Amino acid sequence: MTTAVPTRTSAPLGRLAAAEVRWVLRRPRTLVLLALLGLIPVALGIGIALTGGPGAGEDGDGPGLVAAVAGNGLVLPIAALGLALALLLPLTVATASADALAGEASHGTLRGLLLAPVGRGRLVVMKAAGVLAVAVLAVVVVAVVGVITGMVVVGGPSGTLITLSGTTLGLGEALGRVALVAGWTIGQLLAVAAVALAISSFTEHPLVVLAAVLGGLIVFGVLAAIPSLEWLQPLLLTTGWGAGTDALRDPLPLDGLASSSLRALVYLVLGVAVTVVRMRRRDG
């Protein structure tokens, strides 16, 4: 007991997380997915700018919100986030989650991490940091590219946003609404990511994670479409995914955004809890 005890026996968590984030962001597939996500608002914006000016959606041909983007560029990031949330954003975080644990296991490198003098809890935090970084980056890419494309390509009434309620918001408030939707989308994605991480911790095949998450989303969609299963709707994560549109209403209704965020929180807590418990017991 008299020997000098080193004050720190493990690397600081921040450094671990930073290393993991650097590692995740260097993966080509992450970069490709992020680039694809950035293409969504650009493609939407160019398509709308080429085909329709204001009022072109007279017969309501566009898929929902997209019609509202014409001549109203700042709606573009919100519409693009809504479109991407349906499949591409969950795919991105599911890929990151699959690589985080199942991918390491399939390469046999997870064993090394489990043997390393790093607490299992810290290992999960580190892996989760990588997934979190991907989720945040993905949403930020869509939102920022969306705002730029919306203002440059689609244009609008001098930097303002026309809400669905027919009111006009200034640039600052419009960007605030975009940021709100972006934050809300990140929350929903983190719920998906937590569940994906939990699945990832049980398997050593990354494809299982992808299949489970995307298949799960499709099953949720099917369940939501069956009228006799209406009672199930409050339990489904995807139920509240239309709430992003609420940010385009004025005055801003927060009920939908809040309840879907709460639902996402439940999924998040469950996913993280299962992941931590499983990783504490995992042998390799």
Add this chain to the structure above:
Amino acid sequence: MGRRKWVGAGLGAGLVAAVGVGLVVAPAGAAAAPVLPPISPEDLVSSVMTAQRGPLAGEVEVDNALGLPAVPGAPQLANGTSTIRVWSGGEGRGRVAIPSPDGERTLVSDGTTRWAYDSQDRTATRSPAGDHQGPPEGAPGQDQDPTTAATQAIATLRQTSTVAVDGTAEVAGRAAYQLVLTPQPTERTLLREVRVAVDAETRLPLQLTVLAQGSAEPALQVGFSEITYGPQDPSLFTFTPPPGTTVRDGQDGGRPDGQQGRPEGERRTVGDGWDTVIVGRAPAREGGEQQQRPEGAPDLSALGTPVSGPWGSGRAITTAVATVIVTDDGRIAAGAVPQQVLTEALAQ
């Protein structure tokens, strides 16, 4: 030990899920009935008539189980729940927002002009605020003593119904009296009960519930799910058409020839009270009907089931609370009654 841990983790996860989902799902209602001083139906109705309508904001939930046939072009009529947001500034000023998944219809009235804005086709329709656009309640009884009017109204209702204040309820977090109208047993009607919840403090009707025969669930429930009294932001009650909007002038507002616009000679009523049947004549059903139908109006000719009898033949449209028969020679009979009462009225 490992197994115990797993069980513990499972229980914990289950608990979190249950609590979380409970928080998400938990309905606001289902609270104990508040205790309020007793009141007679006459006093309640007259206080509703005299009450000052102050500014308020709220959410109105429409729970529709009327069983209307699916009419193309009017999905709102089909069964389901929808939420409408309302703001009232008093003095005829108001705002209503009817959200849809990817759009919104907004109605704004600043007391002199009414605007209707549709985000789907980006059109705004402007029309002067007419007298009939004032708050529907309080419009009658303006010229006479509300207490007398209420007593008279209830006396009339008592000929065919039981009128009672049936306990209290909590609606949108407000203590409310329940005014209940029940048809007399002799009335041949599809309706079982009509309930109006009246805010005990402000005497504003908060909720209307229509219950039909043979169903425990309401056929129609319209009421506030959330209400806040107090001054509202005046900018809510002004509307400036945003750039890129098509502005139309609608003199008659969005209200096509309503009940009042129809010449009286075409209509007669059979019976009174709950089993009143309105017999009328449909607008000309000659060949030009297709062209005359206003754009967007649903085509009713394909609805309903064919019926026939000594009175002729036609199609019967049955819903939870009302029946309509459209005969092939253009007569229409409608009422909150079973089909048999309609055919009797048509035969007269």
